[in-house]
Amino acid sequence: MEAHDTKAVGAARVTPVSRAMETIRALREELAALKGAQPIAVVGVGLRAPGGIDDLDGYWSALASGTDAVRPIPESRRHPFGAAWDEVxxxxxxxxxxxxxxxxxxxxxPREGRALDPQHRMLLEVVQEALDDAGIPAARAAADGATGLYVGITGQDYREWMREGPDSYWATGNGHCFSAGRLAHTLGLTGPAMAVDTACSSSLVTVHLARQALRGGECDIAVAGGVNLVLSPHGTALAARTGALSPDGVCRPFDARANGFTRSEGCGIVVLKRLSDAVRDGDRVHAVIHGSAVNHDGRASGFTAPNVLAQTRLVERALAEAGLGPADIGHVEAHGTGTALGDPIEVEALAAALGGRTGTATPVLLGSAKANLGHTESAAGVLGLIKAMLSLRHRAVPPLPHFTTLNPRIDLAGTGMRIPTELEPWPAGAGAYAGVSSFGMSGTNAHVVLGAPEERPPDAPAAAAAPVPVTGFEVSARTPAALRAYATLLAGRLAGIKDEEYAAFAYTVTHGRSALATRIRVAATDRHRAAAVLTAVAEGLLPPEAEEVTAGAEPGFGELPRRVLDLPAYPWERRRYAPRDAEPAPAG
Structure with a gap:
């Protein structure tokens, strides 16, 4: 019987089918290993930040100049709580x-719009802008069938605006889970979709989760980030009781005068793909995520107290995931809230993780966007990541506003770490990568390691930069008014690009944006003629070079190669949506 079984097994082992199955299994294992190990590309970005910041150029300008965007709450934002804001x-x-x-x-x-948390509204717009920046129309992301969505969100202040009595719109318009669910429903995304609340680390945790999902093959595109709005004084009152808020409303990370943070608002979204997929698909890569880690403080000295050992292990794990060492890090965008306890612990953990106090450590410049923006809480981590991305792009690290004297509890001796007080070039001899930290009051911490994209991936075709003849492009918007406004913006953008970038402009506006109801096709072989046609369209004219396109028709100019270019964001046609009994009384 044993001999018979052995013979049968041996026969089965050498059949063509078994060999084929074994080959398939081995290839699957190799593919899984490659997916798990490879870096992740940031291919699209959308953001909102204090100071009127709504694009990457505006963000970098504010950071590089050391802008402080913190201010008293505008009068227009006080209603419906009025004088209650004066008590916090x-x-x-x-x-x-x-x-x-x-x-x-x-x-x-309209009724649903009034009940919809403004955080959810902002997410809809900024996610759309991030996909536009990636040159991936929402319909294409939906058609791929494997686009994941990860949203960091903590506050629920808008519930306090509900005076009319609850209804179904308020129920689905304000729960955290509905922020991600509405986005997936509206955009038609069928991959993983979830809201994440780990307090201040929420948005960087979503980046980690998105990276894990991409590595594991759960999705091929991932949208991650977070949002935060301060819509009621009551949440600020609770935060003030913890002693974490700065009495004078100034955030001073690492400074001797640090006395807490100030609450702030913002939104940041990144579109992620496996780097190999991004290269294959001709995507523009803003930055490359090489590693990430998430952990918890565990049993620290207090529930909301940071844990130096946990933070050290966090950074070490992210570096190990990236296959990098301490000397590879040249910049850390720190959590840096400007609290007397938190800042020294964070620096001590960074010193331990990045090589100790040997006196031979490579230079590392520290920063914190909270000095510019305040603490954007559940959006802070991703806005810090975008800041680090921009530092890598410009090979410079912005100054830290309000920094004059190092916190006496912080010792930088022998660590190689220092704090820039002006825009500094990336230090000579410093590592080429940046680390980004975000720590939650809940105890959940996240760290991401990212680097600049290669100028040209080794396997990219040489013809990718060759001149391409262009015959025209298409532009669309939801309404004629929006089309005219968009034409104005695009004409201005054409004036600022190089002639050789015209093909990328034509591809991006035609195939990298959603085809909307009001649409025109423009015949123009160069950017100057294109700008003239768009200027006429902006004035309400339809010159001979422009023709209307039937809604639903396939886009033209299919011969354009995929090259993605920065373009102005879509011109939203906004109107105010607020509960009827929460509107301020008419003046006079």
């Missing part, structure tokens, strides 16, 4: 207007 620290990184929203663009009815 009310300097912060406030956005100008957060109730305005282009509801029809996303198919949201």
């Amino acid at each position: 620290p009310h300097r912060g990184g406030f956005l100008d207007e957060v109730l305005e929203f282009d509801a029809p663009f996303f198919g949201v009815a």
